[in-house]
Amino acid sequence: MNIGEVAELSQVNSKxxxxxxxxxxxxxxxxxxxxxxxxxxxxxxxxxxxxxSRELGFSMKDVKQLVSLxxxxxxxxxxxxxxxSKHIEELERKLQEIQSxxxxxxxxxxxxxGDQRPDCPILEGxxxxxxxxxxx
Amino acid sequence: MNIGEVAELSQVNSKxxxxxxxxxxxxxxxxxxxxxxxxxxxxxxxxxxxxxSRELGFSMKDVKQLVSLxxxxxxxxxxxxxxxSKHIEELERKLQEIQSxxxxxxxxxxxxxGDQRPDCPILEGxxxxxxxxxxx
DNA sequence: CTTGAGCTTCCCATAATGGGAAGGTTTAAG
DNA sequence: CTTAAACCTTCCCATTATGGGAAGCTCAAG
Numbered sequence: 001m002n003i004g005e006v007a008e009l010s011q012v013n014s015k016x017x018x019x020x021x022x023x024x025x026x027x028x029x030x031x032x033x034x035x036x037x038x039x040x041x042x043x044x045x046x047x048x049x050x051x052x053s054r055e056l057g058f059s060m061k062d063v064k065q066l067v068s069l070x071x072x073x074x075x076x077x078x079x080x081x082x083x084x085s086k087h088i089e090e091l092e093r094k095l096q097e098i099q100s101x102x103x104x105x106x107x108x109x110x111x112x113x114g115d116q117r118p119d120c121p122i123l124e125g126x127x128x129x130x131x132x133x134x135x136x
Numbered sequence: 137m138n139i140g141e142v143a144e145l146s147q148v149n150s151k152x153x154x155x156x157x158x159x160x161x162x163x164x165x166x167x168x169x170x171x172x173x174x175x176x177x178x179x180x181x182x183x184x185x186x187x188x189s190r191e192l193g194f195s196m197k198d199v200k201q202l203v204s205l206x207x208x209x210x211x212x213x214x215x216x217x218x219x220x221s222k223h224i225e226e227l228e229r230k231l232q233e234i235q236s237x238x239x240x241x242x243x244x245x246x247x248x249x250g251d252q253r254p255d256c257p258i259l260e261g262x263x264x265x266x267x268x269x270x271x272x
Numbered sequence: 273c274t275t276g277a278g279c280t281t282c283c284c285a286t287a288a289t290g291g292g293a294a295g296g297t298t299t300a301a302g
Numbered sequence: 303c304t305t306a307a308a309c310c311t312t313c314c315c316a317t318t319a320t321g322g323g324a325a326g327c328t329c330a331a332g
Contacts, residue, residue, distance in 0.1 A: 002278075002279070018281090019321095034280090049263055057237045059318080060319070070263070076251065076254065077248050077252075077253055078252065080250075080256045080258045081248045081256070095235065098231050098234070105192055105220055112213055112220070114217035115213060115214055116213075118210055120205075122220050123206045125188075126185050126189050126192070126202065127181075149290075154312090155288085155290095171296085172297080172309085196287075197287095
């Protein structure tokens with residue numbers, strides 16, 4: 001099948017399919033006589049794996065390794081787990097960061113009248129570095 | 137003072153100070169005879185405001201508006217609050233996304249032996265779209 | 273044969289940060 | 303006075319992941 005069909009089936013945009021091929025995340029597709037990329041159901045399978053990995057927030061670098069491990073039937077699961085664990089740590093770091101931002105922002109926003117008057121705790125909070133106080 | 141000193145005082149990299157000037161987030165600095173940018177304590181103040189805003193995750197577009205409102209002593213606080221509220225919504229969206237990823241990833245990772253054996257629930261989870269089941 | 277849909281490659285844009293080059297300036301030391 | 307270090311200038315490039323759009327070729331149907 002052509003790239004359009006595989007894009008539809010895998011729910012991965014054809015632009016992205018080409019890019020993944022460039023980056024060596026998926027194998028280079030065969031070509032028809034006229035140069036069209038040719039795919040099989042197997043490629044759909046791989047692309048779904050890639051898509052799911054991206055949905056879980058793995059970087060392309062990670063996805064590349066994951067696909068490679070997925071295909072290697074002799075992989076040690078420790079390697080997979082290591083990648084996932086690092087990713088979890090990274091996500092937890094981001095989570096904390098966002099929670100911290102939210103905590104400050106909500107505090108400031110709750111105290112802002114939000115009317116015609118110019119006085120605004122949000123701007124004051126941005127002006128002075130009160131973040132530490134806010135979190136006490 | 138020169139850009140290096142103001143960078144030190146504001147904790148904003150000089151590369152970034154120039155970029156912020158380009159983007160109209162901070163006013164164009166005056167120049168010395170030889171073309172060096174010249175700053176005052178006031179500029180440090182603005183840059184700290186920018187930095188703090190970035191630390192709270194506001195986009196440069198938002199920061200530009202916030203700086204503008206900050207300088208306009210007749211601003212309605214409603215405009216500031218509106219920007220902050222939208223940002224809070226966006227952060228909450230991201231928070232949910234990350235929490236959802238983490239929930240799935242932790243489940244998969246907890247069930248992975250992480251040893252020499254090749255069988256791996258993480259890879260299986262990426263292969264089949266089990267996310268919905270996982271969240272039940 | 274023409275037309276439209278689908279494919280190809282190549283360039284550009286996004287958002288924010290920063291590295292590095294090539295070259296001018298200032299300052300301090302010799 | 304000269305020289306070298308440290309600092310400044312602008313300009314280009316890289317990052318991460320995704321996608322828009324152009325120019326041109328191909329395929330299928332009328």
